[in-house]
Amino acid sequence: MDADQAPSPNFNDRKHPVDMLVLHYTGMESGDAALARMCDPAAEVSAHYMVWEDGRITQLVAEDKRAWHAGVSSWQGDDDLNSRSIGIEIVNGGHDVPLPDGTLPPYPDQQITALIALCQGVLARHAIPADRVVAHSDIAPTRKTDPGEHFPWARLAAAGIGLSPVSGDAMAATDELSTGHTGAQVSALQHALKAIGYRLEASGTYDAATRLVVCAFQRRWLPDRLTGNADRNTLARVRDVYAAVTASSGPPSSASSSSASRPS
Ligand SMILES: [Zn+2]
Known part of the structure; x- marks a missing residue:
């Protein structure tokens, strides 16, 4: 992997070995704006990597350090997910900066190709189970929606990144469950x-x-x-x-x- 370096001051020491990978979108007008924010000490946010629309990769924090991307979050009973994860920000306006017609901006092919190579490198360097490759929205469902329902998870799964569930039979005789149902x-x-x-x-x-x-x-x-x-x-x-x-x-x-x- 060939990454530009843009060191961020926003990191500290890990308290756990790496065993998670968390994917985000930047949710801002541009990659430049996101990079500036993640390098601003006052913002107190960062990630290990940012992947640009054209497939360029910028590294902000060393993988053995604790970047600040997950916030208050939880997965499989673990907290302090910043201590145990690699965080990757993918440049995309997402729900915050949609296209003029209101739809979510697509992830360009070359961006996803670069992301897949980056993730494969991360998975080769750290023991990260497939069920611990997660969306920010998985670990903070009350606060976050990134990387969004438009993110191509299936392409990553096909490349060996994250779970790849096999579809079983449809559940028999189960009605829809919704708010107010009990039992x-x-x-x-x-x-x-x-x-x-x-x-x-x-x-x-x-x-x-x-x-x-x-x-x-x-x-x-x-x-x-x-x-x-x-x-x-x-x-x-x-x-x-x-x-x-x-x-x-x-x-x-x-x-x-x-x-x-x-x-x-
Ligand atoms: Zn996020």
Whole structure:
């Protein structure tokens, strides 16, 4: 990998070995604006890498240091995800800077090609299980929507980056679950989402937190169905991803927590 260097002052020491990869979009008008912000000590945000639209890569923080991109977040019971992750910012306006017609700006091919090579290098240098390659929206579903439902996760999965669930049979005889529903089916859904990694209380009630986590799940795994309701396709997909997680790794690790730095 050939990366430009733009050292950011916004980092400190890790408290854990690297075992996660977190993908973001910059959500700003330009890559230059995002880079300036991540190098501004007052902003207190950074990432290890930024990938430009044309495929150029800029490194801001050394991989053995703790960059400040995840903010308050959680995955598979772990907190302080900045301490255990590599953070990559992908230049894209996302939901904050959409196209004039209101749609999300596409990720150019050459950008994704460069990102895939970068991720493959990261995965070669660190032991990162497939179910710990995540979106910022996975680890902070109440606050974040990046890298967005327009991000080509399937292309990354085909290149060996992240989970690649096999689609099973559609779940039989399950009605759509949505806000206000209670009972065993809701509990089962919550337990499965928790096992995948999302922070969620298995209360048995389809509450606002459940809806936000279902949105985060759909944003990554069913981007055409971003409803927050668990319809049959969503329930089947949850089961597929849960099965892929179970197959790809042992039980989730537990870890001590400490407060994370700042959102990016
Ligand atoms: Zn982010």
